[in-house]
Amino acid sequence: MPLELSKQTLLPTGAAGTLGRALRARFAPRCQTLRLSDLGPSAGLAANEQDQPCNLADRAGMEALLRGVDAVLHFGGVSVENPFETVAPANIEGVFNLYEAARLSGARRIVFASSNHTTGCYAQGEAIGPDSAPRPDGYYGVSKLFGENMASLYWDRYGIETVSLRIGTATPEPPDRRGLSTWLSLDDLERLVLAALTAPDVGCLTVYGVSANPARWWSDAGWAQIGYAPQDSAEAWRERLQDLTPPPESPEARLQGGSFLGIGPWTR
Numbered sequence: 001m002p003l004e005l006s007k008q009t010l011l012p013t014g015a016a017g018t019l020g021r022a023l024r025a026r027f028a029p030r031c032q033t034l035r036l037s038d039l040g041p042s043a044g045l046a047a048n049e050q051d052q053p054c055n056l057a058d059r060a061g062m063e064a065l066l067r068g069v070d071a072v073l074h075f076g077g078v079s080v081e082n083p084f085e086t087v088a089p090a091n092i093e094g095v096f097n098l099y100e101a102a103r104l105s106g107a108r109r110i111v112f113a114s115s116n117h118t119t120g121c122y123a124q125g126e127a128i129g130p131d132s133a134p135r136p137d138g139y140y141g142v143s144k145l146f147g148e149n150m151a152s153l154y155w156d157r158y159g160i161e162t163v164s165l166r167i168g169t170a171t172p173e174p175p176d177r178r179g180l181s182t183w184l185s186l187d188d189l190e191r192l193v194l195a196a197l198t199a200p201d202v203g204c205l206t207v208y209g210v211s212a213n214p215a216r217w218w219s220d221a222g223w224a225q226i227g228y229a230p231q232d233s234a235e236a237w238r239e240r241l242q243d244l245t246p247p248p249e250s251p252e253a254r255l256q257g258g259s260f261l262g263i264g265p266w267t268r
């Protein structure tokens, strides 16, 4: 069934984060109630906004958070590469808590902010798609694959639908040469999330989240199914960004995950 947003309670997790704030502004006018959640409080609530701070690792708190929620935009958790001990509570246990809370509350659609770092060890320039074998570039990428697998389990066992978005570089402008391939404009992010949220019968689907960049490495598999049609392109920035890249032989320049390949290992 297509989700009729105007009658729904929508929960963005990570509501105070960069993408969470962009989504808040763009989705509050579209739904009946927007229940905001992050570790701390959200300020300046509109008439149809509620604030319910919660730590993803708090199981009882997550069950309370999901009560009465129709759909979730799961953008909360650790969003960059970190030691495993930092990633795990929010991105491993937190994802389990989210899906369990969704099962108990009856929420039936989750849009999961996965990441291109699930496949960050492919070479830059190599064409891949959601069906390519995972090649995470760190613990963060591994945690996002865990989330995608949790989505698969809760679809097959409990009928909870998820669209996992392997988001590229979602920023106001592409930051460097890699961004000419990986950029997702904030307007295209909105189009993608709206499509993932409202398309009928998505089951469990994984798609890449990227704008219509001619230099993109990731296939459009799944886009037609949800009705996502990106309208922006990073190409306009080519001249400015073409030479903005790490030393050519470094993993950061060679592999799709870019700067994340330069983070770690962490030693005691």
Ligand code: 15L
Pocket: 079, 080, 114, 115, 116, 117, 167, 168, 169, 170, 182, 257
């Ligand atoms: C991500 O998954 C991160 O959350 C974001 O901070 C960027 O680094 C992005 O990927 C990217 O690959 O550019």
